[in-house]
Amino acid sequence: MFRYLTLEAGLVVGVLLVLAGTGAWGLGLEYWRSNHFGPLDPEKALRIVIPGAMSVTLGFQIILSSFFLSVLGMARQ
Numbered sequence: 001m002f003r004y005l006t007l008e009a010g011l012v013v014g015v016l017l018v019l020a021g022t023g024a025w026g027l028g029l030e031y032w033r034s035n036h037f038g039p040l041d042p043e044k045a046l047r048i049v050i051p052g053a054m055s056v057t058l059g060f061q062i063i064l065s066s067f068f069l070s071v072l073g074m075a076r077q
Contacts, residue, residue: 010066017059024052
């Protein structure tokens with residue numbers, strides 16, 4: 001398992017998910033700006049923001065988990 005789930009692979013996947021989630025949040029802010037920062041249609045706004053928040057959270061979890069798994073895979077001295 002440690003052969004395929006390396007620290008570097010986890011960091012790359014985690015950073016990509018964090019960037020994608022941040023981009024989704026940016027799209028949500030752009031949607032809000034297009035409505036002149038007024039009231040939003042919750043259905044449209046939440047379809048953008050919730051996947052973005054989930055992507056950021058999942059990205060950080062993958063980054064931290066890859067650090068933890070890399071420590072578990074270290075050989076004892």
